Amino acid sequence: MRQREHLTPYGNKPMVTPIVSAVNYEYVSFEILRQITDGEIDGYTYHRDDNPTVRAVEKEIALMEKAADCVICTTGMAALTMVFLTYLKAGDNLLTFHDVYGANYKVSLILEKFGVEVTWLNATDHDKIAENIKSNTKMIFCETPSNPLVKIVDIKHLRKLADSVGAMLVVDNTFATPYHQLPLTLGADLVVHSATKGLGGHNDLMAGAIACSNKEHYDELWFTRQAIGTTLDPFPASLLERGLKTFEIRAAKMAENAMAIAEFLSKHPKITRICYPGLKDDAGYEIASKQMKNGFGGVLAFDVGQTQSQAKEFVEKLNVIYHAVSLGCTETLVCLPVLTTMLYLPEERRTIFGVKPNTVRLSAGIEDTKELLADLKQALD
Numbered sequence: 001m002r003q004r005e006h007l008t009p010y011g012n013k014p015m016v017t018p019i020v021s022a023v024n025y026e027y028v029s030f031e032i033l034r035q036i037t038d039g040e041i042d043g044y045t046y047h048r049d050d051n052p053t054v055r056a057v058e059k060e061i062a063l064m065e066k067a068a069d070c071v072i073c074t075t076g077m078a079a080l081t082m083v084f085l086t087y088l089k090a091g092d093n094l095l096t097f098h099d100v101y102g103a104n105y106k107v108s109l110i111l112e113k114f115g116v117e118v119t120w121l122n123a124t125d126h127d128k129i130a131e132n133i134k135s136n137t138k139m140i141f142c143e144t145p146s147n148p149l150v151k152i153v154d155i156k157h158l159r160k161l162a163d164s165v166g167a168m169l170v171v172d173n174t175f176a177t178p179y180h181q182l183p184l185t186l187g188a189d190l191v192v193h194s195a196t197k198g199l200g201g202h203n204d205l206m207a208g209a210i211a212c213s214n215k216e217h218y219d220e221l222w223f224t225r226q227a228i229g230t231t232l233d234p235f236p237a238s239l240l241e242r243g244l245k246t247f248e249i250r251a252a253k254m255a256e257n258a259m260a261i262a263e264f265l266s267k268h269p270k271i272t273r274i275c276y277p278g279l280k281d282d283a284g285y286e287i288a289s290k291q292m293k294n295g296f297g298g299v300l301a302f303d304v305g306q307t308q309s310q311a312k313e314f315v316e317k318l319n320v321i322y323h324a325v326s327l328g329c330t331e332t333l334v335c336l337p338v339l340t341t342m343l344y345l346p347e348e349r350r351t352i353f354g355v356k357p358n359t360v361r362l363s364a365g366i367e368d369t370k371e372l373l374a375d376l377k378q379a380l381d
């Protein structure tokens, strides 16, 4: 941690940011109420405003994403909702893509209730995107790689399109993580994370993060969080700080395992489709090679045979790999998106997505590669 700030009476710094569970702080003087310190606005007064444990992690993630600053909140969906609430109003158009995490569809229904118009497109259809950019398009929001088919979106291209109408560009970097991709350096205004995933990494905390390209965005999002009360508790913040200490080593191993698994599955006769941007014949390979680094991330998707029962049988035979939702953690996980993250999407939206009843999403963990390949082989053969 480069952000340790809490001194002992002798000036020594603790190796871990202390968990400050205080809801409120005793004012040392009326002066403090007017004090404006860098980033801390009013100093620490009430937990919904700010918390030192949370603040230390925000600074750490800002460094990782090459951001001016970062706002942390309770979950990834809270982070996305905060972004939409802060920057969209009735009459504005949000341009987004079929290939985003399923719960965004639910959020879009709420936004529509407040008069925001939401346009859903195929992220790889550049002509259609250009055609659908309108004077009221205020935000373009994408995931790359996307959940669950790991499709790749050209961030620099979207930046140009957004600039044509002065729209913001928001990128969900949960799948790539800052180890593989830095969207702010490619033109994004904001980067959103479900920190529940790779940044936390151990299936033991929920958090969201918004990395901001400038201080104004930090202030605006801080205002929303303070108003609606999505501030993270210090206990998950401390777990997140611990996760970040091993983040790069975990991300490297997850990407190595995902690549080995993708190569193995791409040659297996029972696998009828494989999606992983690290494979040379994947539709996203060319752009991913330019905008990602250190490999292509830890998540892939594939179709088993032709039917859902074949995919279910495969999942049930796995011994080392777990059948569970979520991703980016120490254990390798698989799930069937149509039965989990996309369950509540209307049928036609699932079809547009390209996700099939027999599609499996796999999030590689940090286990021994050979052990994972052996488990997949015995479940398929």
Ligand SMILES: Cc1ncc(COP(=O)(O)O)c(C=O)c1O
Pocket (backbone or CB within 6 Å): 075, 076, 077, 078, 101, 143, 147, 172, 174, 175, 193, 194, 195, 196, 197, 206, 207, 208, 326
């Ligand atoms: C890409 C992506 N963004 C956002 C979220 C939502 O995160 P959370 O579950 O922390 O709210 C998820 C959850 O799976 C996700 O995969």
